[in-house]
Amino acid sequence: MANAEQRYSNQNVTEVKMARWDQIFSLPVQNPTLPEFSSADLVWSKVEGYRDNIDRLALIPYTRVDDFVRGESSNKDCPTSFHVEARRRKAKEKTYKAKVDGILEYILYWCSFGPDDNRKGGSVRPCRSTYVPKKNNAGRPNSKRGCRCHFIVKRLIAEPTVALIIYNHDKHVDEKGLPCHGPQDKKAAGTRAMFAPYISEDLRLRVLSLLYVGVSVETIMQRHNESVEKQGGPSNRDDLLTHRYVRRLERSIRRSTYELDEDDDVSVSMWVESHHSHVFFYQGFSDAEPFSLGIQTEWQLQQMIRFGNCRLLASDSRFGTNKLKYPIHSLVVFDSENKAIPVAWIIAPRVSSGDAYRWMRALCNRVHAKDPLWKVAGFVVDDPFADITTIRDVFQCPVLFSFWRIRHAWHKNIIKRCQDTETRVEISRHLGQAVDKVCRKQGTATLFEGLMEHFGNSPEFVEYFRAVWSPRIGAWTSALQTLPLASQEICAAMELYHYQMTCRLLNERDSEAYQRTDWLVDKLGTKVHSYFWLDEYSGKDDFARYWKEEWVSGLTSFRKALSIPDSDAVISGMSAKVTDKYDGNEIHVVWSPSSHFGVCSCSWAEKGYICQHMIKLAQVFRGNRTAKESVSLLQYYQALVDLLHLPPRDSLFRDYAASLAVSVEKQINALGDPPKSDASEGTVQKEVAGEVATDLAGELSKMPMSRDKRRACSENAEDAISCSEMEMDHSLCSTKAGAEDVTSTVQNETDIVTENHERGAKRLKFCSTRAREYVDE
Numbered sequence: 001m002a003n004a005e006q007r008y009s010n011q012n013v014t015e016v017k018m019a020r021w022d023q024i025f026s027l028p029v030q031n032p033t034l035p036e037f038s039s040a041d042l043v044w045s046k047v048e049g050y051r052d053n054i055d056r057l058a059l060i061p062y063t064r065v066d067d068f069v070r071g072e073s074s075n076k077d078c079p080t081s082f083h084v085e086a087r088r089r090k091a092k093e094k095t096y097k098a099k100v101d102g103i104l105e106y107i108l109y110w111c112s113f114g115p116d117d118n119r120k121g122g123s124v125r126p127c128r129s130t131y132v133p134k135k136n137n138a139g140r141p142n143s144k145r146g147c148r149c150h151f152i153v154k155r156l157i158a159e160p161t162v163a164l165i166i167y168n169h170d171k172h173v174d175e176k177g178l179p180c181h182g183p184q185d186k187k188a189a190g191t192r193a194m195f196a197p198y199i200s201e202d203l204r205l206r207v208l209s210l211l212y213v214g215v216s217v218e219t220i221m222q223r224h225n226e227s228v229e230k231q232g233g234p235s236n237r238d239d240l241l242t243h244r245y246v247r248r249l250e251r252s253i254r255r256s257t258y259e260l261d262e263d264d265d266v267s268v269s270m271w272v273e274s275h276h277s278h279v280f281f282y283q284g285f286s287d288a289e290p291f292s293l294g295i296q297t298e299w300q301l302q303q304m305i306r307f308g309n310c311r312l313l314a315s316d317s318r319f320g321t322n323k324l325k326y327p328i329h330s331l332v333v334f335d336s337e338n339k340a341i342p343v344a345w346i347i348a349p350r351v352s353s354g355d356a357y358r359w360m361r362a363l364c365n366r367v368h369a370k371d372p373l374w375k376v377a378g379f380v381v382d383d384p385f386a387d388i389t390t391i392r393d394v395f396q397c398p399v400l401f402s403f404w405r406i407r408h409a410w411h412k413n414i415i416k417r418c419q420d421t422e423t424r425v426e427i428s429r430h431l432g433q434a435v436d437k438v439c440r441k442q443g444t445a446t447l448f449e450g451l452m453e454h455f456g457n458s459p460e461f462v463e464y465f466r467a468v469w470s471p472r473i474g475a476w477t478s479a480l481q482t483l484p485l486a487s488q489e490i491c492a493a494m495e496l497y498h499y500q501m502t503c504r505l506l507n508e509r510d511s512e513a514y515q516r517t518d519w520l521v522d523k524l525g526t527k528v529h530s531y532f533w534l535d536e537y538s539g540k541d542d543f544a545r546y547w548k549e550e551w552v553s554g555l556t557s558f559r560k561a562l563s564i565p566d567s568d569a570v571i572s573g574m575s576a577k578v579t580d581k582y583d584g585n586e587i588h589v590v591w592s593p594s595s596h597f598g599v600c601s602c603s604w605a606e607k608g609y610i611c612q613h614m615i616k617l618a619q620v621f622r623g624n625r626t627a628k629e630s631v632s633l634l635q636y637y638q639a640l641v642d643l644l645h646l647p648p649r650d651s652l653f654r655d656y657a658a659s660l661a662v663s664v665e666k667q668i669n670a671l672g673d674p675p676k677s678d679a680s681e682g683t684v685q686k687e688v689a690g691e692v693a694t695d696l697a698g699e700l701s702k703m704p705m706s707r708d709k710r711r712a713c714s715e716n717a718e719d720a721i722s723c724s725e726m727e728m729d730h731s732l733c734s735t736k737a738g739a740e741d742v743t744s745t746v747q748n749e750t751d752i753v754t755e756n757h758e759r760g761a762k763r764l765k766f767c768s769t770r771a772r773e774y775v776d777e
Contacts, residue, residue: 029059033371036071055166062163063369075679078172079196085110102157109152112197113181145181146174183503195237203238209530217246258522267518280366281359293350294359305371307333315381324514340497355385360394380486384479401483404491417460425591432597438477439631445477459498492558495609504528515617544775560612578613593617
C-alpha cells in the first residue's frame with residue numbers, strides 16, 4: 001500500500017514538472033532590438049516553480065545574456081553591476097541525454113553590493129567570516145551592503161541557443177526590505193554607495209585607449225579632473241575615477257606581452273581562449289583546414305549595427321600582403337563624415353579567400369543576434385576574385401566594385417619608377433582613358449597591352465606592369481564591366497583607411513615581428529583598435545598636443561574638396577592650379593585635371609592617393625554640362641533604361657497593375673453595382689490613377705534628394721512609370737458580378753499607358769537630368 005502511494009506521489013510530481021516545462025517552452029523568445037536591454041524591456045511570465053514558489057522568468061537568446069547583464073547594471077534608479085556568484089558548467093566534449101530539464105550551464109548573477117553585509121551589525125556568510133578589514137576602504141568586500149537582488153541564467157540541453165532567466169528578487173533591498181544602496185538609500189548619501197561600484201565600460205575603454213596610444217597617467221587624470229570641476233562635482237561613478245585605478249591599468253599594459261608561447265600557433269590559440277568575446281570565427285592550424293581568425297570587439301559590433309544598417313559595408317581585402325605573415329581582410333562601415341571605421345578583421349592566408357562563407361555567415365549571425373532587423377544596403381569589394389555569390393547569399397544585398405586599389409598601385413609605381421613629370425602625366429592619362437573605355441564597354445584588356453608598347457621610354461614601369469598586372473588584368477576589366485562602380489567618396493574613404501592602417505600597424509622597428517601572427521592579433525586588438533576608437537571620441541582634441549604620426553585623422557579627400565571654393569581652382573589648358581587652405585594657402589599644380597588619373601604636386605598624391613585637389617577639379621568639370629558623363633552616372637542611366645525594358649513578370653509596373661485592379665474592384669464593390677456609364681467609369685479611373693500617382697510620389701520622396709529635385713521627380717513619376725506597357729493577370733480579379741467591369745477598367749488604363757509611351761520617354765530624359773544634378777552634388 002505504501003509503495004503504491006509512493007508511486008502515485010512520484011507520478012504527480014513528474015506530471016507537475018512536465019507541465020511546468022511545457023509552459024516554459026511555450027513562452028516566446030524575446031530579443032529586443034537594443035544594444036543593451038534590462039528587465040524593463042522584457043515581458044515576464046509567472047510559472048509555478050519548486051516548493052510551491054512562483055517563478056518570474058523569461059526566455060532570451062543565449063548570445064544576449066551579456067547584453068542583459070549590462071543593461072540591468074545601468075539602472076538609473078539604482079546603478080550597480082552584477083558579478084557571477086556561482087557557476088556550474090558541463091563539459092562540451094561529452095554527449096548528454098536530451099532531458100527536458102537538463103542544464104548545460106547554470107550562472108547565478110548577484111548585485112555587487114551583496115550578498116554579504118559588511119555594514120555594522122550586518123550578516124556575513126560563514127565562508128567570508130575570516131575576512132580582516134583593511135585600513136583603507138578600497139577593498140571590494142567593504143562595499144558589500146547585503147543587497148538581495150540576483151537572478152539565475154540557465155542554458156538548457158533541450159534548447160542550447162536559448163537562455164532561461166529566473167528573476168524572483170529584482171529589488172535592491174537588504175534582508176529587512178530596505179534600500180541598501182543608490183539614491184533611495186538615505187544612509188548612502190555622501191558615500192560611493194550612491195553610485196555603481198565600478199566605472200562604466202565606456203570610461204574604461206577610453207582610459208585604455210589613451211594609455212595604448214601613449215598618453216601618460218598624469219595627463220589622463222588632469223583632463224578628467226578638469227571635466228569634473230567644470231560640471232560642478234561628481235554626479236556618477238565615472239566621476240570618481242582614481243589615479244590608482246589608471247596606474248594599475250597602465251602597469252598591466254606595460255607588463256603584458258603578445259608572445260604567450262614560443263610556438264606562434266600555440267600562442268594564437270591561447271589568445272583566442274582568453275578573448276572569447278573578441279572572436280566571432282576561429283579555425284585553428286591543421287592540415288585539413290587553413291588557419292582563419294575573425295576579430296570583432298564589442299565596440300566594433302556596435303558600430304557595425306549603428307552605421308551599417310541600411311548603409312554600405314566595404315571590404316579592404318589585401319592589407320599587408322607583402323609584409324605580414326597573413327594578410328588582413330578588413331570590413332568597414334562609414335560614419336556620419338563618411339570616414340571608414342573597421343568593424344571586423346579577418347586574418348587568413350590568401351589561398352583561403354575562396355572559403356569565405358563560414359566567417360561571413362558567423363559575422364552576420366552575430367549581428368542578427370543583437371538586431372534581427374539589421375540589413376546592409378550594399379557591399380563594396382575591391383578584389384575581382386571576391387566571392388560575389390557568397391556575399392549576395394549571406395548579406396542579401398547588391399555588390400559594388402571599387403577600383404581604388406588598382407589606381408593607387410598604378411599611381412604609386414608611376415611616381416616611384418618615372419622621374420620625369422611629363423612621362424608621369426602621359427602614362428596616367430593613357431591609363432585613365434583605357435579604364436574609362438573599359439568601364440563604358442568600349443574596350444577590353446587588350447587596350448593595356450597596346451599601351452605598354454608606347455611607353456618604351458619608361459622600361460621600369462612597363463616591366464612592373466607586365467610582371468604584376470598583365471596576368472590578372474582580365475579579371476579586373478571583367479569586374480569593371482559587370483559590377484556597378486562605387487562612388488569617388490567611397491574610394492577616398494578607403495584610401496584614408498589604408499593609410500591609417502599603414503601608419504598604425506606597420507611601424508615596428510623590429511621587422512621580424514611581422515612574421516608572427518600573435519603579434520598581429522595582439523596589436524590589432526589593442527593599439528590599432530584604440531586609435532580608431534579615439535577617432536570617434538568627441539574629446540580627442542583635448543589630447544592634441546600628444547598626437548603622434550600614428551594618430552593621423554581628419555576628413556577624407558572628398559570632404560576636404562567640398563570646402564574648397566570654385567574660385568580657388570583655376571584651369572588653364574591641360575593643367576590647373578588649386579589654392580589649398582589646409583596647406584596654408586599653398587598653390588598645387590594638377591595635370592590632366594578632368595581625369596581621376598591626374599597628377600598633382602601635393603604630398604598626398606605623391607603617396608599614390610587621390611587628393612582633394614584632383615577631386616575638386618573633377619567636380620568643377622562635372623558642373624560643366626559639356627563635359628563627359630562619369631561612369632557612375634552612365635551606369636545609373638543604363639539602370640533606368642534596363643528598368644523600363646524588364647519583362648512585365650519581373651517588373652515594378654506589373655505590381656502596380658495588380659494593385660490597380662484590386663483597388664478598382666474594391667471601389668466598384670463598395671458602390672453596390674450602380675448603373676455603369678462612361679462618366680462613372682472615367683471618374684473611377686481618375687481616382688485610382690490619382691491614388692497610384694500619389695503612392696509613387698510617396699515612394700520617390702524617400703530618395704535622398706533635395707526638396708526641389710524631389711518635387712520635380714515626384715511630379716513626373718507617373719509619366720516615367722508609364723513608359724512600359726503593363727500586362728495584367730486576370731486571375732487576380734474576382735469572378736463576381738463586377739469582374740467584367742474591372743477587366744474593362746484595367747484594359748482602359750493599359751491603353752492609356754500605351755498611348756503615353758512616347759510622352760513618358762521624354763519625361764524620362766527630364767528625370768535623368770534631375771538625377772545628374774543629384775549625382776553631381
